[in-house]
Amino acid sequence: MSARHFLSLMDYSPEQLSSLLRRGIELKALRDRGVLFEPLKGRVLGMIFEKSSTRTRLSFEAGMIQLGGQAIFLSTRDTQLGRGEPVADSARVMSGMLDAVMIRTYAHSTLTEFAAHSRVPVINGLSDDLHPCQLLADMQTFLEHRGAIKGKTVAWIGDGNNMCNSYLEAAVQFDFNLRIACPEGFEPNPAFLALAGNRATVMRDPREAVKGAHLVSTDVWTSMGQEEETARRLALFAPFQVTRELLDLSAPDVLFMHCLPAHRGEEISLDVLDDPRAVAWDQAENRLHAQKALLEFLVAPAYQPA
Template sequence: MNKPRHFISLLDLSSVEIRALIQRAISLKNARNPDFQPLKGQVLGMIFEKSSTRTRISFETGMTNFGGSAIFLSPRDTQLGRGEPIKDSARVISSMVDAIMLRTNDHATVTEFAEHSSVPVINGLTDLLHPCQLLADMQTYFEHRGDIQGKTVTWIGDGNNMCHSYINAAIQLDFNLRIACPDGYSPNADMLKSAGDRVQMFASANEAANGSDLIVTDVWASMGQEEEQKLRERAFEDYQVTQTVMNHAHADALFMHCLPAHRGEEVAAEVIDGQHSVIYAEAENRLHAQKALLELLMCA
């Protein structure tokens, strides 16, 4: 039996495939054809260790749009939550569904699950990466400004899973990434090294934003880090995306945030609700980018 194709990281697709997927997502968004049901009768198992708004709705709606269905599974609903070995769960669940999406804490959970799954496994978010969000972000940029190759993107804030996925995107789509993080919150050193000179680190948000085409940020304390909130507020106080920061970027620069956002913390309200912001198109594109991804993996 052929091994299934998984989507754990942007590095699992070639740069040509990512660009084709983005264009396919744009086509699916524009066509909105209810008669196109390539996944009719197919089932996506969705395993959530972490709660979600956009991930659950977009995958469930995408499967429904394509004529298939999705099953929502939380730790309370499965033996995974009671300590069943991951390889056992993977083998059993994958024998009953056509693809699996996991949104989990530990990245190793997804990689081990994929290793033992007989169907495609999609990374819906881990502590290391959030590749599905990057597909949506890149689709949004392509729609508004064309290909991102050779452009300058600035990440401001925590060197978290979103930052790591932007590093992978810079490698795959050949853009320059500037990262501004406070001491102690830098991205994974090995991932930084893998990107070579495509990525530069900055101590100042304003300096990192100079000449940028896209500014991106995320919450200062992600899910599970709430107890660090006060500590992080002090560490990140100079890393809010303000209008001053945006003024250092190109006049037509875009602003993105994967949401949920805290206005007045990582981003000023006048920025996220202003003319540079494309956050709602970005959020909607989770649906279209993931439909293109489901088609790629499940119709192969």
């Protein structure tokens, strides 16, 4: 039987995704009560990082430890991947020694090729196309604060990047309406827009996008690998900064999210993360709990030894 992977929100049914969110909330409650729960004892997660990280590394490493397992950090500088070993060969070798592999990379094709040759689950910790683990945390955070997101309106303000692509997938899987406000030429990938169909609308005015929205989300204007575009992007995106005044146009019970790290004074005003409508710190913590639910689902043994 082939391994089950998590490369995209589309890899699971809406029911399975909702179940993961509920399980994340349950595991969070166990942790808060100090209950020891170690279903992954003896299991090992390999974590391959081509891109730097704070939340992804901490959440996966701490999550495996809290579930009784272990995690091994691997950068491309420390492995043969960095010296040109084919991805398929690395997948065959690593999956013979590990129980799951998390990859944070640039090209999404690295993930799909690795998964195609892996005997164990492969998890997308971020690619240039998608960031599905972050969306699990975002959806768990909304569920905790406001209940089901089905039928609600979400506004994405800024670059049509990997986070925006994952929000488009989330619109399909969690059945909400997504408005995307971005400068011309910075729209999300057309394939993901087509997938979302009439659930998604691209517009140029952030004020129109947030009008009546129940969730407003954004990300940095310059992603890793785009640093040479910084000056141009700062000028083009300036009208798309999320401020308290912009949030005032949203629904009275709006939540504001940011996947972090945040560049205060750029995509957000200096004070917006201190606004009571902002839940970025809960959102960041929920990376841990949502991913623990995912790890339990993918890695927990099918049987327990006598």
